[in-house]
Amino acid sequence: MKRIVRTVLAVTLSLVVCGIVIFDLTIPEGPPRPDDSELLAAKTGAPNLVSAIYLGARLYDTLFEILVFTVAVIGVRFYLLQRPSTARPDPIPESHVLQVSAQILYPLILILGLYLTCFGHLSPGGGFSGGVVAASGLLLCVMSIGVDTVYCRLSGAGIEQLEWALPMMIVAVCVLPLAFGRPILSNLLPAGQAGHVFGSLSILLLNVLIGLKVLIGSWMVLHTFIRHRGEI
Amino acid sequence: MILPLLPLSHVFLGLMAIAWKASARATLIAALFVDIGLVTVAFSPAAHWLSSAVAGGWTDAIGIRLALDSLALDLLLLTVLLELAVVIYLWRQRLRPTFVILLQFLVGGVMALVLTQDLFNIYVILELLTLVSFLLVAYDRRTFQIWASLKYLILASVGMSVFLLGVAIVYANVGRLGFAAIERTVVGDPQAGWIPLAAALLVAGVSVKAGILTFSLWLPDAHSAAPAAISAFLSGLVIKMGVVVLIRLAGVFPLGSVLQILGAITGIGGAIYAMSSKDLKRMLAFHTLSQIGYLLIGMGAANEAAAKGVLAYALAHGSFKALLFLAAGVAYDVVGSTEITELIRARHRIPLRTRAALLLGTLAIIGLPPFDGYIAKAPLLAAAHGWGNQIILLLLGIGTAASFAKLLPLFKGPYRRVGNDPAWKSYVVLALPIALFLPIERALFGAAFILPVMDWIIAVESVAVVTTGLLVHRIYRRFTVRPSERLFRLEPGMFAILLGFVAIYLLLKLG
Amino acid sequence: MGWLSGMTIAMILFAIGTTALIVRKDLVVKLLALGLVNSSGILFLISIRFRPQMEAPILPVKTGLPIADPLPQALVLSAIVINFAILALSLVFVMLLVERYHSTDCGRIEHAVETEKATLGSQNLADDTLESEVQAADR
Numbered sequence: 001m002k003r004i005v006r007t008v009l010a011v012t013l014s015l016v017v018c019g020i021v022i023f024d025l026t027i028p029e030g031p032p033r034p035d036d037s038e039l040l041a042a043k044t045g046a047p048n049l050v051s052a053i054y055l056g057a058r059l060y061d062t063l064f065e066i067l068v069f070t071v072a073v074i075g076v077r078f079y080l081l082q083r084p085s086t087a088r089p090d091p092i093p094e095s096h097v098l099q100v101s102a103q104i105l106y107p108l109i110l111i112l113g114l115y116l117t118c119f120g121h122l123s124p125g126g127g128f129s130g131g132v133v134a135a136s137g138l139l140l141c142v143m144s145i146g147v148d149t150v151y152c153r154l155s156g157a158g159i160e161q162l163e164w165a166l167p168m169m170i171v172a173v174c175v176l177p178l179a180f181g182r183p184i185l186s187n188l189l190p191a192g193q194a195g196h197v198f199g200s201l202s203i204l205l206l207n208v209l210i211g212l213k214v215l216i217g218s219w220m221v222l223h224t225f226i227r228h229r230g231e232i
Numbered sequence: 233m234i235l236p237l238l239p240l241s242h243v244f245l246g247l248m249a250i251a252w253k254a255s256a257r258a259t260l261i262a263a264l265f266v267d268i269g270l271v272t273v274a275f276s277p278a279a280h281w282l283s284s285a286v287a288g289g290w291t292d293a294i295g296i297r298l299a300l301d302s303l304a305l306d307l308l309l310l311t312v313l314l315e316l317a318v319v320i321y322l323w324r325q326r327l328r329p330t331f332v333i334l335l336q337f338l339v340g341g342v343m344a345l346v347l348t349q350d351l352f353n354i355y356v357i358l359e360l361l362t363l364v365s366f367l368l369v370a371y372d373r374r375t376f377q378i379w380a381s382l383k384y385l386i387l388a389s390v391g392m393s394v395f396l397l398g399v400a401i402v403y404a405n406v407g408r409l410g411f412a413a414i415e416r417t418v419v420g421d422p423q424a425g426w427i428p429l430a431a432a433l434l435v436a437g438v439s440v441k442a443g444i445l446t447f448s449l450w451l452p453d454a455h456s457a458a459p460a461a462i463s464a465f466l467s468g469l470v471i472k473m474g475v476v477v478l479i480r481l482a483g484v485f486p487l488g489s490v491l492q493i494l495g496a497i498t499g500i501g502g503a504i505y506a507m508s509s510k511d512l513k514r515m516l517a518f519h520t521l522s523q524i525g526y527l528l529i530g531m532g533a534a535n536e537a538a539a540k541g542v543l544a545y546a547l548a549h550g551s552f553k554a555l556l557f558l559a560a561g562v563a564y565d566v567v568g569s570t571e572i573t574e575l576i577r578a579r580h581r582i583p584l585r586t587r588a589a590l591l592l593g594t595l596a597i598i599g600l601p602p603f604d605g606y607i608a609k610a611p612l613l614a615a616a617h618g619w620g621n622q623i624i625l626l627l628l629g630i631g632t633a634a635s636f637a638k639l640l641p642l643f644k645g646p647y648r649r650v651g652n653d654p655a656w657k658s659y660v661v662l663a664l665p666i667a668l669f670l671p672i673e674r675a676l677f678g679a680a681f682i683l684p685v686m687d688w689i690i691a692v693e694s695v696a697v698v699t700t701g702l703l704v705h706r707i708y709r710r711f712t713v714r715p716s717e718r719l720f721r722l723e724p725g726m727f728a729i730l731l732g733f734v735a736i737y738l739l740l741k742l743g
Numbered sequence: 744m745g746w747l748s749g750m751t752i753a754m755i756l757f758a759i760g761t762t763a764l765i766v767r768k769d770l771v772v773k774l775l776a777l778g779l780v781n782s783s784g785i786l787f788l789i790s791i792r793f794r795p796q797m798e799a800p801i802l803p804v805k806t807g808l809p810i811a812d813p814l815p816q817a818l819v820l821s822a823i824v825i826n827f828a829i830l831a832l833s834l835v836f837v838m839l840l841v842e843r844y845h846s847t848d849c850g851r852i853e854h855a856v857e858t859e860k861a862t863l864g865s866q867n868l869a870d871d872t873l874e875s876e877v878q879a880a881d882r
Binding site: 011017018025027049054064065066068122 | 758765801803810820824836
């Protein structure tokens with residue numbers, strides 16, 4: 001009885017909230033954006049206006065969002081890395097088809113991630129999507145080679161230090177314009193010809209740093225989950 | 233334009249602690265020095281370096297504006313104070329780099345939030361603060377801490393999602409996200425159709441984090457389960473962040489009497505739960521809810537003196553609540569339990585300095601005249617017009633005094649000098665504003681602040697409130713009325729958020 | 744635009760998410776519902792600036808149509824990363840709780856936590872003998 005009352009109450013309340021927002025929503029008509037797009041593109045050198053906004057005008061926001069991502073990585077590692085899970089299921093052996101196709105596919109996906117990251121200021125993409133695609137490629141690599149091999153190779157290359165050094169580099173890129181007399185959080189490197197790959201070095205640099213950060217952070221989260229649970 | 237350096241320095245130093253295994257204490261000291269330096273600049277005449285500007289030199293149309301107004305100054309002072317006290321408190325303990333980086337992110341996030349004037353920036357920083365405090369509450373990895381944290385995260389996420397809906401509606405109608413632009417649009421057309429819905433969504437969303445009773449049902453569990461230094465930080469500082477956002481929203485939207493009603497509910501409800509609570513840290517957490525009621529009623533009474541009173545009370549509450557939590561932490565370490573009856577029974581084992589700190593905190597929080605609780609409450613009492621406000625403020629004072637009267641047996645009895653309290657220096661740091669509040673407030677707000685404080689009527693009123701509270705406690709002890717603790721689970725929390733949003737929306741639409 | 748706009752769908756998903764968050768007792772289902780609520784907020788933010796017949800915000804615009812608003816798309820990037828962080832961390836905590844109590848039932852876990860808190864013993868989940876591994880993990 002009580003269960004039904006609670007369910008009915010929950011459904012009605014949610015529908016009431018939903019209805020309030022749907023029916024009281026007033027949006028003005030008219031074209032969406034005032035025209036400062038040209039200014040934005042010229043000042044940052046990036047034809048992709050979304051990149052120009054979140055890596056140019058609203059870089060402060062993006063910085064805190066990268067910190068949120070870093071906090072997620074810290075949290076996952078701190079809480080799960082102590083001891084393995086008490087429930088370790090038997091590992092499911094990978095099918096041979098999966099292993100072979102993963103071995104073929106993962107370099108392509110990594111290159112796709114690199115392309116998305118580096119060309120993020122010219123076409124849709126950028127550090128976040130490129131990093132996530134590259135992390136999926138890394139996961140396929142794990143499926144084909146095995147998680148311990150990948151972990152040994154990456155840790156040997158110092159990926160853990162890079163994980164903490166990258167946000168520091170991003171903060172430095174934000175603060176360094178002070179040394180050149182420009183305000184903080186503006187472009188570090190000058191904007192060149194819009195439409196060219198190296199036309200906006202500052203946004204390219206930030207995209208690469210963010211892409212690496214997302215890749216390494218996702219890898220650490222995935223590796224921690226895998227190691228806690230046992231083999232995939 | 234170096235305002236972003238305040239939060240960014242904390243972030244950088246925190247990352248250094250974990251990247252280079254730099255000594256944790258060294259980074260804490262370095263962060264403190266940077267803070268004290270920058271805050272001193274903020275208070276000095278050279279503050280034009282820190283004037284309001286858009287981050288990165290962009291325009292207001294797209295960029296994020298940061299500004300250092302009196303609210304920001306007040307809370308920066310509180311942040312530095314609490315940081316100093318917590319660093320001294322943690323000095324002897326073994327600090328892991330994870331703890332240091334999370335603490336630095338927390339302080340950096342708080343500083344960034346008080347400086348920002350942009351709505352979506354507030355959303356991102358509030359989410360950062362949610363995640364960091366969620367990780368810090370469960371730091372000792374005990375089961376009840378983990379469950380309290382998880383409840384906190386789920387409810388705070390839903391609240392922030394509601395906030396995001398509000399941000400979307402505001403952006404669609406205003407075209408920009410800065411507070412100046414929103415205020416201009418709202419003033420231009422106060423009866424516009426989108427304002428009640430957007431304001432209701434924003435207020436409901438941020439109330440989950442601001443410590444308002446019906447929304448923040450996670451607060452008693454989370455703040456009492458956390459380790460002592462983290463409780464001090466959360467109750468003293470991070471809760472104020474939600475209130476800061478509410479202050480900014482109140483300056484932009486015509487919120488009317490919504491804040492006063494919320495303040496009344498949370499103040500009285502918190503006081504009732506505090507009176508019937510048997511655990512010290514939980515009682516302090518309920519008190520946080522109740523004191524937020526003071527701040528909201530002060531905000532609702534929209535005049536200059538009340539605004540100054542709110543700022544002063546935020547500073548005062550931070551200092552004495554942190555003092556109480558830190559002392560409670562030391563007492564818990566010695567006695568092994570935070571139940572009040574246990575503490576009273578074992579009070580001969582608690583170091584004298586801890587008991588002195590608890591006494592000082594109690595006197596401050598109940599509003600006795602020479603201490604900062606009284607000095608900060610006096611402008612609120614003077615400026616709150618209308619009989620409804622006055623009665624509620626008096627009831628809050630009585631409830632506070634009644635619940636802290638439970639601690640009085642802790643302060644009598646054997647006064648042997650037993651044990652050494654390692655954290656006494658942090659008590660001194662926090663006791664400075666409690667005892668010396670008047671000069672601090674004069675530095676912040678000028679001489680005009682002092683007038684309501686010297687009013688004899690208000691002094692007599694405060695003492696009367698305290699004595700009434702003691703009497704109420706005597707009477708209350710006869711009846712063991714225990715309000716239901718089942719309210720603080722997950723499902724009632726969700727119900728309260730949705731119901732609260734509907735209530736605020738109806739208030740705004742029909743009020 | 745007709746009644747079936749993105750915002751309507753977003754609010755319906757929001758309602759489904761909050762209902763599931765309250766009604767379902769399984770912790771993992773509650774997390775899925777939380778993800779649904781967050782995603783519906785993002786959908787709302789994106790679709791509130793939608794107009795038919797617009798061009799992507801990448802600048803050499805060949806047709807004469809107006810450009811879509813790039814700002815909500817930039818905001819949504821931040822919101823998606825935040826949702827990912829919330830999902831990851833809440834999943835970690837749910838895993839810790841489920842391993843402790845061998846049940847994903849929210850009511851049972853709540854009841855067990857409340858009864859354990861009454862005793863306030865040393866209910867540590869961390870194992871002290873593995874301190875060295877924790878130190879290694881902290882780097």
